[in-house]
Structure formats: C-alpha cells, structure tokens
Amino acid sequence: MNILITRPEHDDTTYYLSHWSKKILDFAKKKGEKIFDLNRERATKKEVTSFLSKKNPEFIIFNGHGDDDLISGHKNEALIKAGENEGLLKNKMIYAISCKSAKKLGPESINAGAISYIGYDDDFVFIYEKNKITNPLTDDIAKIYLEPSNELIISLIKGNSTNESYKRSQDMFMTNLKKLLTSEAPSTPAVRYLWWDIKHQVLLGDKEARLR
Amino acid sequence: MVSEEEIKDLVIARLESLPENQKISIGSKGEFNKYELIESVKKGDEIGKKIIEIELEFLRALKKGMFG
Amino acid sequence: MTLERFMKVYSNLPINLRKEVVIVIDKEPISWNVARNEIEHNTKLGEKILKKLIELKII
Numbered sequence: 001m002n003i004l005i006t007r008p009e010h011d012d013t014t015y016y017l018s019h020w021s022k023k024i025l026d027f028a029k030k031k032g033e034k035i036f037d038l039n040r041e042r043a044t045k046k047e048v049t050s051f052l053s054k055k056n057p058e059f060i061i062f063n064g065h066g067d068d069d070l071i072s073g074h075k076n077e078a079l080i081k082a083g084e085n086e087g088l089l090k091n092k093m094i095y096a097i098s099c100k101s102a103k104k105l106g107p108e109s110i111n112a113g114a115i116s117y118i119g120y121d122d123d124f125v126f127i128y129e130k131n132k133i134t135n136p137l138t139d140d141i142a143k144i145y146l147e148p149s150n151e152l153i154i155s156l157i158k159g160n161s162t163n164e165s166y167k168r169s170q171d172m173f174m175t176n177l178k179k180l181l182t183s184e185a186p187s188t189p190a191v192r193y194l195w196w197d198i199k200h201q202v203l204l205g206d207k208e209a210r211l212r
Numbered sequence: 213m214v215s216e217e218e219i220k221d222l223v224i225a226r227l228e229s230l231p232e233n234q235k236i237s238i239g240s241k242g243e244f245n246k247y248e249l250i251e252s253v254k255k256g257d258e259i260g261k262k263i264i265e266i267e268l269e270f271l272r273a274l275k276k277g278m279f280g
Numbered sequence: 281m282t283l284e285r286f287m288k289v290y291s292n293l294p295i296n297l298r299k300e301v302v303i304v305i306d307k308e309p310i311s312w313n314v315a316r317n318e319i320e321h322n323t324k325l326g327e328k329i330l331k332k333l334i335e336l337k338i339i
Binding site: 185 | 295300
C-alpha cells in the first residue's frame, strides 16, 4: 500500500501536526507500508500533484490548514481546491486534519470519485503549552486532541473500515473528554474544544472502505 | 432578552480560566493566548465570534446531559 | 418548575464543571454552584439567573 502524507511546518499549528504525525510515519514503516512524506517546503501543490500521478497512493493524509473548499500546504499554498483539482483524489481514501475542508471539498471529492473523505467541517481546535513548542510530542495537553486524530489513521492502516476507524477516533476523543470531567481531574477549558472537535469530525463516502 | 454584551461578558469570564502558559490553535485563523481571545471577543471579530460559538455550543451540550 | 429545570441540568453536571462560570449578572460572574444556591433560596438574583439561563438555552 502507498500512503502520501503532507507535513508543512510554517507555524505553531502545522509544527504540532507535523511532529505528532511522526508517530504515524513510524507505525506505517513498522508495518512495512510505503509512505511518501512531503515535509516542510515539500508540501507544495507541485509535489503533491506529481506524487499523486506517479505513485498513485491509496491513502492520503493531509496535515495543514484549509478552508471549506480547500486543503493547504507549505505557507498555506492551496494543494487541492474544489472546482479545480479534486479529481486528483479519485479512487483514494483521504484523512484531512485541514480545517473545514470536509464541508465543501469533502463532498466534492466524493462526487469526483474519492472513496472516502474523513475530516472536519469546521475549525479543528486544540490547546497546547507554549513551553512545549520545541518538543510537541511531550505536550500532554495537545496529546488529548492529536492522539485521537492519529488513532483514526492507525486504525485505517491496520485495515479497519472507515466507519470502524472513525468510531475508534470518536471513542478516544470521548474517553479523553470524560477523563477531564472526573472529580480528580484539574479544572481545564480543554473540554469544550474537545467537544467541538468531536462534533465536527465527519466521515464522507464509503463507510465500509478499507485499505487492504 | 440576552444582549450581545451579556454573551460577551459570559464568554470572557469563561476564557479567564485558560492558563497563562497555554495557547489555542483555531484552525487556519492562528494561535492565541487568552488575552488575545478576550480582545477578539470584545471586538466581535471573526475569532471572537468563533470562540463565542464554541462556548455556547458546549454550554448547550451540558443541558442535553452529554457529559453526565 | 424552573428550579426543577435548573436542577435537571445541574445534577447531571460533572463535579469539576460546577465551579465554572455559567452566567454573568450585572458584571458579576456566577458559577453553577453559586447559581444553585441563589435559585434554591428563591432570591431575586436567583430569578435573574434563571431567566438568563433560559433565554440562553443553557437550561
């Protein structure tokens, strides 16, 4: 199986997403999967288009920013935009942590033949600790948001269906949320943003699709 | 009738609980500390409106017993 | 009736959320716990709190 992942790193948000995605890279490699990593300045439209046509990956993971009709990469260059090149996603399974893209680009991609599109139909929100920016993987606050996102990807790579993977991610989000609501948990505003992300994570397309 | 000002006061009071050493990433809009968010809520800009939306959605979820 | 309405939401709230601000009245932040006390004792502040919570669809 070929996997394509984009990992821009031009601000705090993309830096966090990129570093937390390293866990995905490690997992995929351990499983013997071929993963093409477009990191930093390589997360461009030119590179993505080239990889999609030459390597024909079955699964694409888009980190980075976005809008309801696009996914962006390095320095917020639009990589895939509804009405322009969503056809590049035909016959592929997509997970996009790019904000809002599941609102318009997601459905348009499905119409253009993408197998499934999992993403968010509004802003993906998370809290992080300022003093952990140089080492995001040690940030236990960001972990509660980004680990459930990773769980979805790991589940798909393991061969579970899109629906099963979506459910596992939602369940992990909820488990993290409920842990923060016990009488012994420190009071934290993290809960409300977790709830937001849970409500806005969506699965489009084939709910029984699998990568193997 | 609840005024816009009252809603802003509520959200600002709730934002005060965000620790100083933490920031919030809000999609493509950027990263903000609590003072920047409070300022946005007061101004009523796009970020401020988004934060209000998130807070009210959460408070209304409590009514539905989503977390009990 | 409105006390019941409030208590239905309150009793289902996780313990550590009950200390959070739920409404601001006359510039004073009011937590769920403070709101409960005022409402249970039928104070004028309690009435104001209930009215605003209903208008905001929080209860």
